[in-house]
Amino acid sequence: MTETDRQRALNTAELIDETAAAAPVTSELPPEDPVQSGAPPRSQWRDIWRQFRSHRGAMIALILFVSILLFVSVGPLIWTVDPTYVDIRARNSGFTPAHPFGTDQLGRDILARLMAGGRVSIAVGLTAMLIAIFLGSLIGVLSGYFRRLDAPLMRLTELFLALPLLPLLLLMVTLFREPLSQSFGPAMGIFILIVSAIGATSWMQSARIVRGDVLGLKEREFILAAKSIGTPPTRMILRHVLPNVLSPIMVAATLGIATAIITESALSFLGLGFPPDFPTWGRLLFDAVDQMVLYPSRVILPGIFISMTVLCVNYIGDGLRDAMDPRIRGR
Numbered sequence: 241m242t243e244t245d246r247q248r249a250l251n252t253a254e255l256i257d258e259t260a261a262a263a264p265v266t267s268e269l270p271p272e273d274p275v276q277s278g279a280p281p282r283s284q285w286r287d288i289w290r291q292f293r294s295h296r297g298a299m300i301a302l303i304l305f306v307s308i309l310l311f312v313s314v315g316p317l318i319w320t321v322d323p324t325y326v327d328i329r330a331r332n333s334g335f336t337p338a339h340p341f342g343t344d345q346l347g348r349d350i351l352a353r354l355m356a357g358g359r360v361s362i363a364v365g366l367t368a369m370l371i372a373i374f375l376g377s378l379i380g381v382l383s384g385y386f387r388r389l390d391a392p393l394m395r396l397t398e399l400f401l402a403l404p405l406l407p408l409l410l411l412m413v414t415l416f417r418e419p420l421s422q423s424f425g426p427a428m429g430i431f432i433l434i435v436s437a438i439g440a441t442s443w444m445q446s447a448r449i450v451r452g453d454v455l456g457l458k459e460r461e462f463i464l465a466a467k468s469i470g471t472p473p474t475r476m477i478l479r480h481v482l483p484n485v486l487s488p489i490m491v492a493a494t495l496g497i498a499t500a501i502i503t504e505s506a507l508s509f510l511g512l513g514f515p516p517d518f519p520t521w522g523r524l525l526f527d528a529v530d531q532m533v534l535y536p537s538r539v540i541l542p543g544i545f546i547s548m549t550v551l552c553v554n555y556i557g558d559g560l561r562d563a564m565d566p567r568i569r570g571r
Contacts, residue, residue, distance in 0.1 A: 291563035298559020305552040308545065312358030323352035324517050332535065341541060344527060350538065357519040358545060361501055364435055364520075368500035371439025373446055373493045380450025381477055381485070385458055394451070401444045409503065412437045413512045427518045434513060438500050446492040453485045487564035494557035498550040505546055521546050 292298060327347035334342050341350040383393040413433060420429035457463060458481070466476055501521075507513040508522025509529075516523070521542040528538030 295559040301552040301555030321349045321352040323356040353519040365497040365500040367435040368438035369496040372442040376443035376446030380447040384451040384454025498553040
């Protein structure tokens with residue numbers, strides 16, 4: 241090394257020492273926890289909610305759906321009129337302070353019957369949806385994860401898809417209506433029959449959706465790694481597969497509520513649903529169709545509630561589908 245190079249190296253070392261001496265000395269290291277550093281922790285559900293809030297239609301639908309739930313659940317605590325009370329002297333009355341939505345041909349308060357009918361219709365929708373989602377998720381996961389079960393379960397699904405839904409429901413109601421009514425009572429027996437019939441004939445779409453997701457999921461690296469260390473299939477499904485197919489299940493569940501409400505309304509409108517003294521929105525339509533020309537509000541009001549509930553649930557499902565899609569979340 242020449243004298244010039246030696247002098248240049250000494251000057252560089254002195255410059256580095258001066259820079260280090262001028263820099264502030266801190267004894268604390270940056271925290272490893274983002275909460276301690278002041279940054280909000282990342283959460284998948286918080287990101288989903290943030291994306292869902294950006295969907296204006298879904299937020300409006302959520303507000304309207306919550307309003308309908310409050311109307312049918314909290315409303316009877318405020319408007320305490322008995323929906324089955326018959327007052328012949330007040331029959332066919334219009335919009336009055338005593339009966340804001342009028343009365344029917346027997347003098348029963350329509351506002352109270354709308355509240356009671358909404359509780360039954362929404363309860364049927366939620367219960368039938370739970371049955372359909374349970375069956376669809378079970379069959380979809382088993383079909384997608386176990387190759388030997390794929391062919392028979394998918395042929396069974398296609399068989400149910402080929403069956404006409406409404407005639408099958410009419411047949412089930414006709415065959416099991418009387419035995420269940422005698423065993424559980426008229427109201428509870430018909431409720432069990434309708435939710436079981438709707439749930440047993442509405443699981444096919446969710447089963448195919450879940451199966452498709454499981455087929456793609458079981459080829460992922462973390463699933464293959466879990467298999468390589470000997471993870472049993474039951475634990476694999478419960479710990480790794482089901483949490484990753486939760487988003488399509490939730491979307492299918494929201495859409496299943498709308499389908500169940502429409503199906504129950506159709507059965508009640510055909511006169512094969514709940515008994516006459518057990519109001520539902522479909523039953524209100526069935527009772528009012530004979531006097532639709534004279535009293536159109538009796539058909540319009542339950543029709544509006546059915547349409548609003550179904551549209552709100554569909555928009556909420558669209559918002560959940562967009563919010564749970566990782567390809568567009570965070571845009």
